[in-house]
Amino acid sequence: MGFATDAIHVGQEPDPATGAIVAPIYQTSTFVQDSFGHHKGFDYARTTHPNRQALERTMARLEAGTQAYVFTSGMAAIDAVFRLLRPGDHAIISEAVYGGVFRLTTQFLVQFGLEFTFVDTSRPDAVAHAIKPSTRMIYVETPTNPTMKVTDIAAIARIATARKLILVVDNTFLSPYFQQPIKLGARIVVHSMTKYLNGHSDAIGGAVVLTQPEDAERIYFVQRSAGAGLAPMDCFLVSRGIKTLAVRMAQHDANGIALARFLESHPKVQRVLYPGLPAHPQHEIARRQQTGFGGMISFDVTTLPAARAVLDHVKLCSLAESLGGVETLISHPATMTHASIPTEVRQQIGITDGLIRLSVGIEDVEDLVADLGQALSHL
């Protein structure tokens, strides 16, 4: 079936007990057993529950994986993936990765004997060069948050396959509607489902989508042992959000390209980072591996006071962290989402003080242009 059909129906079959077209929220911690040693497939909700299983089936299908596990946040999902590594193992990570991943790896996971190298993964030669005998994983975010650098997933997958490394791709920014990394050779996909998958800014969640039975077995072991599996109500909310993913993403994309063009032509904007613009350095790679460009745009107004002036004057765009919801959010990565990255590293990877990140919503695009236009007129 097509993507939109799968997003609506896979894992979301009518409830067998009542015929309800929407599966009930199984808000229960435990499941009564039929007799000693016999139950209906569920025993205790930390291990799994019907709403989690339903969402995991949807995620596996949409990302073209064989199995998926959903967690209490994107970070919990990413943490579970790093637990595939053992002390002494080394992983290569995209240098402009989400700040939370930078913090998790450099301030926490290093304490358990793991080693990380941050590399510009948009350069396959740099990735190949960073591999050492202890390397076991390459972790790519594409496009990167908030610098919008695009990594050629198929090129990195060829390197990973040749060296028997696990290639993990964070697909949060595009969602499976615009990019399916497993089809390009990735072994594992991770998501912050908090973003486009849920799409309504009302739940936190993460997903790990797998292709290899041994990875799936280990991730499920982590999920049920450490207990960060997603709760029934949140699974229900994300499942509901996914049903409209296709129509939402198409609108985010249309609004994204319109706003990127508006900003590109604005005299107070120094540079616009959006892979859909022909001027973007990896525009051709993006066109090849993505079926759309989505709603994430970063733009530079040069200085911190200028960025502050824009953020202080927007009216329709909401000043907030996060992204991927129906409403347009605007943020300042250097002091908000990426504040945990040291200043010199931030400068080096292009997260300048004048950089503003937009998560373009699905409002009427004329209203968004008018709002940003009036905010920029204060510069």
Ligand SMILES: Cc1ncc(COP(=O)(O)O)c(C=O)c1O
């Ligand atoms: C690209 C990306 N990956 C992962 C995460 C972490 O997700 P969560 O906030 O759901 O833990 C985020 C959060 O902003 C993100 O932008």
